[in-house]
Amino acid sequence: MQIGPYTLSNPWILAPMAGVSEKPFRIIARNLGAAAALTELVSAKGLFYGSSRTERFLAHDLEEKPFWVQLFGGDPKAMAEGAARAVDLGADIIDINMGCPVKKVTREGAGAALLKDPLRAAKIIQAVTNRVPVPVTAKIRAGWDVHSLNYIEFSRVLIDSGCSVITLHARTCSQGYSGKANWSFITELVAASSIPIIGNGDARTPALARQMFDQTGCAAVMIGRGALGNPWIFQALTAPEVSPQTPNDRWQLIRKHLEAHLEFVGDFKRGVRGFRIHLFWYSHGLCGANEFRRQVNKIDDPVVMQKKATEFFSTAMPVCTNNLNL
Numbered sequence: 001m002q003i004g005p006y007t008l009s010n011p012w013i014l015a016p017m018a019g020v021s022e023k024p025f026r027i028i029a030r031n032l033g034a035a036a037a038l039t040e041l042v043s044a045k046g047l048f049y050g051s052s053r054t055e056r057f058l059a060h061d062l063e064e065k066p067f068w069v070q071l072f073g074g075d076p077k078a079m080a081e082g083a084a085r086a087v088d089l090g091a092d093i094i095d096i097n098m099g100c101p102v103k104k105v106t107r108e109g110a111g112a113a114l115l116k117d118p119l120r121a122a123k124i125i126q127a128v129t130n131r132v133p134v135p136v137t138a139k140i141r142a143g144w145d146v147h148s149l150n151y152i153e154f155s156r157v158l159i160d161s162g163c164s165v166i167t168l169h170a171r172t173c174s175q176g177y178s179g180k181a182n183w184s185f186i187t188e189l190v191a192a193s194s195i196p197i198i199g200n201g202d203a204r205t206p207a208l209a210r211q212m213f214d215q216t217g218c219a220a221v222m223i224g225r226g227a228l229g230n231p232w233i234f235q236a237l238t239a240p241e242v243s244p245q246t247p248n249d250r251w252q253l254i255r256k257h258l259e260a261h262l263e264f265v266g267d268f269k270r271g272v273r274g275f276r277i278h279l280f281w282y283s284h285g286l287c288g289a290n291e292f293r294r295q296v297n298k299i300d301d302p303v304v305m306q307k308k309a310t311e312f313f314s315t316a317m318p319v320c321t322n323n324l325n326l
Helices: 023-031 044-048 052-058 076-088 111-116 118-131 151-160 183-192 206-216 233-238 247-265 268-282 289-296 302-313
Strands: 012-014 068-072 093-098 136-141 165-169 197-200 220-223
Touching: 012 023, 012 233, 023 247, 044 052, 044 068, 044 076, 068 076, 076 093, 076 118, 093 111, 093 118, 111 118, 111 136, 118 136, 118 151, 136 151, 151 165, 151 183, 165 183, 183 197, 183 206, 197 206, 206 220, 206 233, 247 268, 247 302, 268 289, 268 302, 289 302
Parallel strands: 012 220, 068 093, 093 136, 136 165, 165 197, 197 220
Antiparallel strands: none
């Protein structure tokens, strides 16, 4: 798939996920085969006002090219200036979040709230494309609710305003992350659009990701929850001939993720607490996972966490279910 001057090597992309798509996890996904990995949603207003805390979200490595930054906000001027700052910090592509259903985002007129205001959404795309010299993309949902499925009309507005690529999460805002994604929405948008469409929603296994790609005709598939605790999903998609990971192989990658996460966060205590959820996901489907999670949830010390994780992951705990999606 082509995005401006960038050609993606395959159709598998890591989705922007708050608290997940930080630099360490993006690099792991890229190394395992993901063609691109978006940042978690970043406040354009925070960049506009020069917040050092916000700018930390844009830390990246050169191997992440093209560096794809997702911004959220509801004010066209702040979005444009935030995008300009993101480009100054290395962004190669700017993605505008128009699909986040979380209330603290929508009540600011950002995220999925823009689905109810196509005119303001168009102004945001226009303002950003006029301000920065890089491709501008957008991630949307099918509509605010089942009674306002406006993804085709809304996408046309974005395309006319200069949007290069649209990602469609095939759920409504009111669904949140529940229920089933309706892939027919993606099929219809592909047929109605003159730009590449990326599909998103329920591509939780390699088989489902391939099915979405083949069934809908989308240019690429964005994988979110399917990669939680299982970045190997990208290896399964891009190098299916590679032997499945042994428990020790898995632990070596988890260990590197833990170390990189602690270094990235800086504050060891905060870093350990933030990594607990990753260990919960990594332990999914393994015997003894519930007890391991109970113990990990009480750990604040990085040395103790690494010791406990080493004991659990490297002792070849057998898989109890088929939920690893490898």
